[in-house]
Amino acid sequence: MATDGQDERPHHDKGALSGRTALVTGAGRGIGRATARRLAADGALVVVHYAGNEEAARETVERIIKDGGQALPLRTELGTDDAAVPALYERFDAALAQLGAPPRLDILVNNAGISVPGSIYEVSPRDVDRLLELHAKAPLFLVQHGLPRMGSGGRIINISSAATRVAFPQSLAYSMAKGALEVMTRALAKELGERGITVNAVAPGFVKTDMNTRRWATAEAEAAHAAHAALGRMGLPDDVADIVAFLASDDARWITGQCLDASGGSHL
Ligand code: NAP
Numbered sequence: 001m002a003t004d005g006q007d008e009r010p011h012h013d014k015g016a017l018s019g020r021t022a023l024v025t026g027a028g029r030g031i032g033r034a035t036a037r038r039l040a041a042d043g044a045l046v047v048v049h050y051a052g053n054e055e056a057a058r059e060t061v062e063r064i065i066k067d068g069g070q071a072l073p074l075r076t077e078l079g080t081d082d083a084a085v086p087a088l089y090e091r092f093d094a095a096l097a098q099l100g101a102p103p104r105l106d107i108l109v110n111n112a113g114i115s116v117p118g119s120i121y122e123v124s125p126r127d128v129d130r131l132l133e134l135h136a137k138a139p140l141f142l143v144q145h146g147l148p149r150m151g152s153g154g155r156i157i158n159i160s161s162a163a164t165r166v167a168f169p170q171s172l173a174y175s176m177a178k179g180a181l182e183v184m185t186r187a188l189a190k191e192l193g194e195r196g197i198t199v200n201a202v203a204p205g206f207v208k209t210d211m212n213t214r215r216w217a218t219a220e221a222e223a224a225h226a227a228h229a230a231l232g233r234m235g236l237p238d239d240v241a242d243i244v245a246f247l248a249s250d251d252a253r254w255i256t257g258q259c260l261d262a263s264g265g266s267h268l
Contacts, residue, residue, distance in 0.1 A: 016249050018043030021104055023092065025049045025078065025142065026112030028057035030209030031159060034237030035109055036060055038245045040069030045101060047092060051077045051112065072099070078112055078142075079134035085141040089149070105149040107248045110139035110181070111159040115211045117171050128173045135177035140184055152196030155248045158185050159240070160201040160259060166267040178203075182259050189257030198256035200247050205263025207235040230265030239264070 022039045026032040028050035037060070040046045046064060048071050050057035057073040064071040072095050076088040093103040113135055116127045139158055146156075160182050161168075163175040182201050189199040206225040208216050216222040216234055226233045240262045246252055247260070 016042045017107070017245075020044045020106035021047070021096065021101060022107035022109065022248070023047045023049060023074075023105055023142075023146070024109040024111055025138075026051070027109075028053050028060055028073075030211060031204065031207060031237045031240045032109070032111040033060045034241035035111060035244045036071065037064055037067070037069075038238070038241040039107065039109075039248060040064040040071055041067060042245055042249070043069075044107060044248075045070040045072075045096075045099070047072055047074050047095065049074045049076060049088070049112065051075070070099075078138040079130065082141075085138065085145050088142075089145050093149075103149055104151070105146045106151075106153065107155045107157070108142060108146050108150070109157045109159070109244060109248075110142060112138070113159065113211070115171065116174055118173060119170050120172055123173050128176075131173045131177040132180065135174070136180035136184065139181060143184075143188060147192075150195075150197060153250075153253075154192075154195070154197035155252075156185075156188065156192070156197065156199040157244050157247050158182075158199070158201040159244075160185075160203040162203050162205040162261065162263045162266055164203060164259070165261070185259065186257045193256060198247070198252065200252075200255060200257070201259040202240060202243050202247065202262050203259050204235055204240045205229060205261075205266035207237060207240060209237060228266045229263060230268050233264065235262065235264055 022044040024032050024036045027036040027048040036046045036048050048057050048060050061071045061073050076084050158181050161178040164179045168175045185199050185201040215225045243262045
């Protein structure tokens with residue numbers, strides 16, 4: 001079971017994001033859970049989206065509420081059906097209404113993802129479809145259907161990967177899908193700037209989550225992956241969540257169209 005490393009950390013100052021509503025996709029576990037907790041600690045009402053692991057999502061929500069934050073779970077499998085995104089926002093609006101909150105989206109974090117390893121010799125058409133649908137198509141339509149709910153000061157943050165910066169042929173289609181997400185990030189930043197909305201990406205290196213337990217299942221495996229980073233360890237979900245929270249904050253108002261490396265200086 002992955003750790004989000006937040007159990008011992010002190011609470012952040014409340015308020016930097018108070019009054020804002022965030023939707024974090026894939027927030028039941030891993031980087032998404034750490035991001036949801038951090039945004040909630042900063043005062044946002046967080047919609048904890050997940051695909052099917054209800055127990056993990058419930059635990060994320062319970063931890064946020066126990067820490068004095070506001071959160072609610074929202075289940076939708078993305079990347080399978082074009083009706084999924086509009087249906088997600090219908091439930092989003094209804095869930096907010098139940099809390100007496102307006103149907104407004106201030107921060108969208110496109111984080112949900114899967115790892116499907118495969119080189120040019122192994123990759124299948126279905127792998128390519130699944131990866132592009134979840135990592136590029138779903139974020140695009142989450143933005144399209146989220147925009148009517150987003151005003152000036154809105155934040156769109158896409159979780160990419162260092163696999164777009166350095167060649168990662170063992171996960172070819174995954175890298176290509178994240179590349180598409182980064183291209184979308186830059187194009188949307190240009191278009192949505194006039195609405196006062198920033199659009200950025202964050203590119204983690206190897207992070208200790210359920211997605212890649214094989215990379216840290218043994219001390220040897222972890223040491224091998226830690227060695228890629230200038231800072232000499234694997235990333236933790238909080239390492240990425242804190243960067244997302246910065247991009248979501250007012251302090252990052254003058255950054256848009258960028259991809260921030262979140263890899264501890266991997267492959268420098
Ligand atoms: P994780 O711990 O495996 O969590 C993945 C999350 O995505 C879960 O909440 C899962 O929902 C959700 N999800 C998976 N498939 C989905 C689908 N079809 N529809 C909707 N939601 C779905 O993953 P992670 O390591 O935190 O990864 C988060 C993001 O960071 C991903 O975009 C990943 O590509 C990126 N990233 C990760 C690493 C790394 O080393 N871990 C490195 C670079 C980039 P359930 O909980 O309901 O299953």
